Amino acid sequence: MKVAITSTGNTPESELDQRFGRCECFVIYDTETNSIEFIPNPNKDALEGAGPASVQIVASRGVEKVISGEFGIKVKSLFDSLKIQMIVIKEPEKKIIEIIDMLNKQ
Amino acid sequence: MFRIAVASGKGGTGKTFVAVNIFQSLIKSGLDAVLVDCDAEAPNAAAFFTKKLTGTIAVTQLVPVIDESKCVYCAKCHEYCNYNSIFILPPVKIIKVIVDLCHGCGACSVACNYGAISEKPDSLGTVSLFSEKDRVSIIESRMDIGVMSAVPVIKAAIKQIDPGTGIAILDSPPGTSCPFIETVATADFVILVTEPTPFGLSDLRQSVETLRSIDKPSGVIINRAGLGNNAVRDYVDRQEIPLLMEIPFSKKTAEIYSEGKILAGTDPAFAGSLVSMVQNIIKDHGNSSYKR
Amino acid sequence: MEIAVISGKGGTGKTSITASFATLGGDVVLADCDVDAANMYLLFNPVHDEESVFVSGHKxxxxxxxxxxxxxCMNYCRFDAISEDRGRIVISEISCDGCFLCSRICPEKAITMVPDDKSRMYSGSFRKGRMVYGRLAPGEENSGKLVNAVREKAKQTAAQYGLETIIIDGPPGIGCPVISTISGVDRVVIVTEATRSALSDMERAVEVVRKFSIPAFVIINKFDLNESMSKEIEEWCAGNNVVVAGRLPFDRQITEAMIESKSINEYNPESETGKKLRVIWNKIVS
Amino acid sequence: MAPRPCRLRKVSKPPLISGLKPYGDKLKKENVSSIFLFIEEYEAIRLCDHEIMNHKQAANMMDVSRPTLTRIYTAARRKIADALVNGRQIIIEGGKIYFDSEWYQCSNCCCYFNNPGKMDGIKECPLCRSSEFTNVQQPE
Structure with missing residues (x-):
């Protein structure tokens, strides 16, 4: 299963980015193969509609879950219709690697 | 027709106060005038008058509707859309229009080679017409909540002015951004209403610079004169901007206004000075024929 | 905590009240999101140490x-931005929305889109903490985006300097910039005054805030200019479950304080207005 | 063969009221039973007759097929007509539904999450696998 996490940088030591649409970077983590991919967010500075455009990026990677600090209204309804689970973590200092560890823990 | 826009950089300087009083004074002295409330975000000029609502015009923009049976998910519309308002996931055949983000530019329907995009009107706001004796005398623009830009509604309101009218008074939106420019660009003369405070001065300066950049003649009315300091007067003198009038601060005036009443209705001297001010403006700038 | 101060109508004293809150709040980040008419810097004379370009769109x-x-291109443009003037095609910079369509369809590739980069964002320090403010170049659109940029910068600044309170001076009206200002904040303060038009504007502002289900507080400024109108506002609030945090009298000292580049709570903290604002502030943050 | 499990219906907005009471002189209080309008039926009426959607749009909103929506809608109208004509009280409750805005908070790691699958209930936190979580309105 693939999970998308919003990140403030492109290393596992980076912290979770609280913004979904305008995060620095998306992390696509595959729980089966343990592979991590970092995708810089091209919509970071989009004038409008960064949220939906970012949904498009992560959804096209086939993720089933997405982890971020907050989701906007438009983003929520899009993920809902795509049946992708949203997980909100309200701890900005959480590191990407810590989140991945949680996902791996049985 | 001569068009005068009443504007102010900052909100609450008494722009609407000046606009409704000028309009009332012109009408009372038998002149042919129309008042256009271009402050589409917060229109309230019409509330001062008891005119009859005689018509409303829905202002819409065209938003795309996608026929999924014709769509081949080529994503060209998405690529053409500069506002991120088309959401598409070709592998799973999902395409959605996010109407809230759409500016109605029509690029997506141009992009589509498969005839899958048609368009439908989506509400942006309304223009209301208030009349007296079968003649439209107040035009009000009002945008819907959550709409991106007031500009299309303002444009639609200005279009409603009967070219045969003598004088049009445009109550402009505050600020110096797009809606303001849209309004003042159609005017022959701009009256800037300010107040003698540091905030008032800072905003006046910005408005003056903006108007200079588009070559619009303007003059200044200092409202609530005596309340603050002389910095605004000094600025106006230095910049050689005509000082059209000073309206002294009085609690009485503020009270009359707060009740939704018009000072010029009870103060003939004030009404008279507004009419002569307008007549002087027209005399000086009447030949600067408005072009768009 | 993020607190946004807005008003349906301009000139209700929103900026002066926000300035007082900044004084009362101790170490704060003050974000001036009234980007069309950013005036807060006049009161606090911040020393800005950072300036960044803000691209508001394309023309x-x-x-x-x-x-x-x-x-x-003229036939395709939906914004009436392209016209013909004596055989020459002219694009009006004012009306252009930056949709890129004309540049895409032009058979000669004669149209290019250039970024609008005249707007600026500043951040710096002032006597009560840090301050972030934007300045939109005249005639620019997308103030909502600049508001977002200012708020984002304010959040970063708060984290960087360990400041807990962010106070936002919002834009007037109810348009897109206002929505950008209040979405996701913890408290919204709506400043209104005792006039008929301010009431109708406040109703619209409340309607917008409702959509976000954020606790809203109303302050009736200059209530004594028309006490019956002020009553009417209070009744409307009571009937619509809106908390009136307080009423402030008309006070010339606010203007006097402004001329001295001070908030009323710095200029004369023991004045009636100063005391009342202190009570209101405590009510809002509690 | 066991009957096919019923697909859960998506409801975007919980009803404001929990029912309606009839009034009038000729009302016989004793032998008139209440009508139970299911929440999915309420939603169908809301979408079709209040939001003025066609059945296809409403079916999309509720995540059911068009014929199912029409069935729910027809049942709802019958019930409302019965209540109107016979002076019955309407109680809005029950039904196989889930709310669109349904969110949970994990008691262990404090994260918030929603349940987009909906067909099967949630057993554990998707992050830390804790089985302790509570239903919340929306993440703050």
Whole structure:
């Protein structure tokens, strides 16, 4: 299963980015193969509609879950219709690697 | 027709106060005038008058509707859309229009080679017409909540002015951004209403610079004169901007206004000075024929 | 905590009240999101140490060496931005929305889109903490985006300097910039005054805030200019479950304080207005 | 063969009221039973007759097929007509539904999450696998 996490940088030591649409970077983590991919967010500075455009990026990677600090209204309804689970973590200092560890823990 | 826009950089300087009083004074002295409330975000000029609502015009923009049976998910519309308002996931055949983000530019329907995009009107706001004796005398623009830009509604309101009218008074939106420019660009003369405070001065300066950049003649009315300091007067003198009038601060005036009443209705001297001010403006700038 | 101060109508004293809150709040980040008319810096004279360019959109520009005046772009433009003037195609910078369509369909590739980069964002320090403010170049659109940029910068600044309270001076009206200002904040303060037009504008502002289900507080400024109107506002609030945090009298000292580049709570903290604002502030943050 | 499990219906907005009471002189209080309008039926009426959607749009909103929506809608109208004509009280409750805005908070790691699958209930936190979580309105 693939999970998308919003990140403030492109290393596992980076912290979770609280913004979904305008995060620095998306992390696509595959729980089966343990592979991590970092995708810089091209919509970071989009004038409008960064949220939906970012949904498009992560959804096209086939993720089933997405982890971020907050989701906007438009983003929520899009993920809902795509049946992708949203997980909100309200701890900005959480590191990407810590989140991945949680996902791996049985 | 001569068009005068009443504007102010900052909100609450008494722009609407000046606009409704000028309009009332012109009408009372038998002149042919129309008042256009271009402050589409917060229109309230019409509330001062008891005119009859005689018509409303829905202002819409065209938003795309996608026929999924014709769509081949080529994503060209998405690529053409500069506002991120088309959401598409070709592998799973999902395409959605996010109407809230759409500016109605029509690029997506141009992009589509498969005839899958048609368009439908989506509400942006309304223009209301208030009349007296079968003649439209107040035009009000009002945008819907959550709409991106007031500009299309303002444009639609200005279009409603009967070219045969003598004088049009445009109550402009505050600020110096797009809606303001849209309004003042159609005017022959701009009256800037300010107040003698540091905030008032800072905003006046910005408005003056903006108007200079588009070559619009303007003059200044200092409202609530005596309340603050002389910095605004000094600025106006230095910049050689005509000082059209000073309206002294009085609690009485503020009270009359707060009740939704018009000072010029009870103060003939004030009404008279507004009419002569307008007549002087027209005399000086009447030949600067408005072009768009 | 993020607190946004807005008003349906301009000139209700929103900026002066926000300035007082900044004084009362101790070490704060003050974000001036009234980007059309950012005035807060006049009161606090911040020393700005950072300036960044804000691109507010794009505008179409014609290369007349390539243009054949075929007017195709004119027929496609939905914003009435393109016209013909004596055989020459002209694009109005004012009306152009930056949709890129004309540049895409031009058979001669004569139209290019250039970024609008005249707007600026500043951040710096002032006597009560840090301050972030934007300045929109005249005639620019997308103030909502600049508001977002200012708020984002304010959040970063708060984290960087360990400041807990962010106070936002919002834009007037109810348009897109206002929505950008209040979405996701913890408290919204709506400043109104005792006039008929301010009431109707406040109703619209409350309607917008409702959509976000954020606790809202109303302050009736200059209530004594028309006490019956002020009553009417209070009744409306009571009937619509809106908390009136307090009423402030008309006070010339606010203007006097402004001329001295001070908030009323710095200029005369023991004045009636100063005391009342202190009570209101405590009510809002509690 | 066991009957096919019923697909859960998506409801975007919980009803404001929990029912309606009839009034009038000729009302016989004793032998008139209440009508139970299911929440999915309420939603169908809301979408079709209040939001003025066609059945296809409403079916999309509720995540059911068009014929199912029409069935729910027809049942709802019958019930409302019965209540109107016979002076019955309407009680809005029950039904196989889930709310669109349904969110949970994990008691262990404090994260918030929603349940987009909906067909099967949630057993554990998707992050830390804790089985302790509570239903919340929306993440703050």
């Amino acid at each position: 179409a520009v014609i290369d007349y060496d390539l243009c054949t005046s075929c007017a195709l």
